[in-house]
Amino acid sequence: MVARERREAGAASGPTAVASSDALIVVRNFTKDYVMGDFTVNALRGVSLEIGRAEFVAVMGPSGSGKSTFMHLIGCLDRPTTGDYLIDGVNVASLDADERAEIRNNKIGFVFQGFNLLARTSALENVELPLAYAGVPTRERRERSEAALEAVGLSDRAGHLPNQLSGGQQQRVAIARALVSGAPLLLADEPTGNLDSKTSDEVMGILVRMNEERGITIVLVTHEMDIAEYASRVVVFRDGKIETDRLNQNRRRPAGMPPVAAVPVVQTKARA
Amino acid sequence: MTFFGLVRIAVRAFSRHRLRALLTALGIIIGVGAFVTMVAIGRGASEKVNSQIASMGTNMLVVFGGSSNMGGARGGMGSSASSLTDSDADAIRTTCDTVKYAAPMINSQAQIVWNGSNWASSITGTTPEYLAIRSWNVQRGAFFGQRDVEAGNKVCVLGQTVVDQVFGGDDPIGQFIRVRTLSCQVLGVMARKGQNQMGQDQDDVVLMPLNTVRRKLFNMGGAAASSVSRILLSANSASDTKRASAQVEALLRQRHHTVEGDPEAPSVRDLTEFAEMAQETTRTMTLLLAGIAAVSLVVGGIGIMNIMLVSVTERTREIGIRMAVGAKGKHVLVQFLLEAILLTLAGGLVGMGLGTGAAKLFSDIMEWPTELGWQSYSIGFSFSMVVGVVFGFYPAWRASRLDPIEALRYE
Ligand SMILES: Nc1ncnc2c1ncn2[C@@H]1O[C@H](COP(=O)(O)OP(=O)(O)OP(=O)(O)O)[C@@H](O)[C@H]1O
Numbered sequence A: 001m002v003a004r005e006r007r008e009a010g011a012a013s014g015p016t017a018v019a020s021s022d023a024l025i026v027v028r029n030f031t032k033d034y035v036m037g038d039f040t041v042n043a044l045r046g047v048s049l050e051i052g053r054a055e056f057v058a059v060m061g062p063s064g065s066g067k068s069t070f071m072h073l074i075g076c077l078d079r080p081t082t083g084d085y086l087i088d089g090v091n092v093a094s095l096d097a098d099e100r101a102e103i104r105n106n107k108i109g110f111v112f113q114g115f116n117l118l119a120r121t122s123a124l125e126n127v128e129l130p131l132a133y134a135g136v137p138t139r140e141r142r143e144r145s146e147a148a149l150e151a152v153g154l155s156d157r158a159g160h161l162p163n164q165l166s167g168g169q170q171q172r173v174a175i176a177r178a179l180v181s182g183a184p185l186l187l188a189d190e191p192t193g194n195l196d197s198k199t200s201d202e203v204m205g206i207l208v209r210m211n212e213e214r215g216i217t218i219v220l221v222t223h224e225m226d227i228a229e230y231a232s233r234v235v236v237f238r239d240g241k242i243e244t245d246r247l248n249q250n251r252r253r254p255a256g257m258p259p260v261a262a263v264p265v266v267q268t269k270a271r272a
Numbered sequence B: 001m002t003f004f005g006l007v008r009i010a011v012r013a014f015s016r017h018r019l020r021a022l023l024t025a026l027g028i029i030i031g032v033g034a035f036v037t038m039v040a041i042g043r044g045a046s047e048k049v050n051s052q053i054a055s056m057g058t059n060m061l062v063v064f065g066g067s068s069n070m071g072g073a074r075g076g077m078g079s080s081a082s083s084l085t086d087s088d089a090d091a092i093r094t095t096c097d098t099v100k101y102a103a104p105m106i107n108s109q110a111q112i113v114w115n116g117s118n119w120a121s122s123i124t125g126t127t128p129e130y131l132a133i134r135s136w137n138v139q140r141g142a143f144f145g146q147r148d149v150e151a152g153n154k155v156c157v158l159g160q161t162v163v164d165q166v167f168g169g170d171d172p173i174g175q176f177i178r179v180r181t182l183s184c185q186v187l188g189v190m191a192r193k194g195q196n197q198m199g200q201d202q203d204d205v206v207l208m209p210l211n212t213v214r215r216k217l218f219n220m221g222g223a224a225a226s227s228v229s230r231i232l233l234s235a236n237s238a239s240d241t242k243r244a245s246a247q248v249e250a251l252l253r254q255r256h257h258t259v260e261g262d263p264e265a266p267s268v269r270d271l272t273e274f275a276e277m278a279q280e281t282t283r284t285m286t287l288l289l290a291g292i293a294a295v296s297l298v299v300g301g302i303g304i305m306n307i308m309l310v311s312v313t314e315r316t317r318e319i320g321i322r323m324a325v326g327a328k329g330k331h332v333l334v335q336f337l338l339e340a341i342l343l344t345l346a347g348g349l350v351g352m353g354l355g356t357g358a359a360k361l362f363s364d365i366m367e368w369p370t371e372l373g374w375q376s377y378s379i380g381f382s383f384s385m386v387v388g389v390v391f392g393f394y395p396a397w398r399a400s401r402l403d404p405i406e407a408l409r410y411e
């Protein structure tokens, strides 16, 4: 079941350190400005958030409210204009480009709306990619990638190229790629945005299962309420700020999964 | 990423744009091919010059007579009349300690007839020392001796071309040939020597004793009976040629009562200088050819850089995906650098093959010797590698410096 170890993180991270917490993600006062010639877009204007281990957070909000910007920042793909960020106890602000690449490699799995698989590269090889950059030996890489594909129900498509797969299958390959390195955090920016509702439910089923069986923390951006209902917590953005942050009391269950039994939720502290 | 994995990515990228990869590599193919061919031609030329120099003679100097005013000597002998005499050769041999051999000689043209075959050849009258100076061997039979020279015996030794033209498959030794009106017995046949630097066939010659030519063939009398057109000298060693030249010149001035710069004075020409000049020329030519090839390699390299920059731009999204799953700058750098190197190396290998073929073709068609050495292959190979690294580095570096999120957003 879910790992619940407490970690003393952040306490020793220097003057900007965030308070010690068992949270996987601690974000303090994120701002992000895009300077475009004469004017500046304030995509994020002070976002603070903690996300605990094994939480399943849906991020919602109107278009342009800064959801993707926020996801890129916590995914270490981009750097905030100001603010502090701790992931798994590591202060990201102090890391250089290579160290951030390592964080992306072994702590974060990213699932995009547009799948972002390598073209002309088999499903298996796409899944192997993070392991290749981690320097995992070929044999182990293959075994782990096959297992990841099996976990998303695509063992029989390992040799297929992305353009030989349906959208739902491609997104499952992307999820397998996000899972394969054993990263504790999975970030998904509108993963079902390009999928029909039945396929969306299948994909959500996989995410819920990974969240519950493996204790993987999931942060998912969506525009659809019925997708957000799979999450244990819903954060709503507006104009670059968090508007509401609430627990989801009646979570939706994917078809074919038992109703919420003793699903543990690692509760974070009260939110502002 | 394993090396093999990177190679696979590269091959996949090439197979996507086969024609483009080929066109890109073409610059390198032509560059390396040109390099291999040019060096082969240049080396062939210098090899040719070297063997020609060797065939000329050892440490050879030539004494030419000044324009002669000795009455009557010109008759019948044309340009071969000169102020030089046998005794000049003897004096040089005895007084100049830097000179090892001295062979007076006289040259002319004559018709040769044997058993109905006719051939116009060059006639050289000389002494046995001629062999040592020109480092030329008798292949079959014997050369004439000093006794034959003094007595003016009617004997001769033939060059290979004369044998081929006059005797065909028959054995010339012991046969009597007619040279102009004179019947001579063939004593021997010289080894083949090939062309000299002027492209003359050195084997198209009949060698005869000096006096036989002067007295019997051309019926020269009086002062002309001891006149020679040239004296071939051999210095003791290569380093002695300059000193020998000075010594001989001084001796001849004294003997001929001439002063320095007098056009009537006999002149000494140091052929080793000529050889050095020829070698210098071919060296320059080889360098020039290699330089042209190197320029085309650089042009090829610029082509590589251009296409790699295009490729990096086209694959920005791929780079973004790789970075999103954990590729570091160095991974991307190595990937694109390896692609450039593989492209240039493949081009280099093809170029070496084509260059070899072109060199062979060239030597077949132009009848020009070419020398393909492992050096030009290894230089061609390392050159294409270096071109790949140098011109592939900037695009690869640009790729590695991309911002992950910008790269992912790239349309
Ligand atoms: N690279 C960029 N350069 C300039 N402005 C940007 C850039 N990326 C985002 N923005 C701006 O930042 C704001 C937030 O964008 P973001 O993509 O985070 O919104 P979003 O909530 O994900 O919207 P959507 O629901 O449409 O995906 C927008 O006003 C957008 O125009």
Ligand SMILES: [Mg+2]
Pocket: A067, A068, A069, A189
């Ligand atoms: Mg978005």
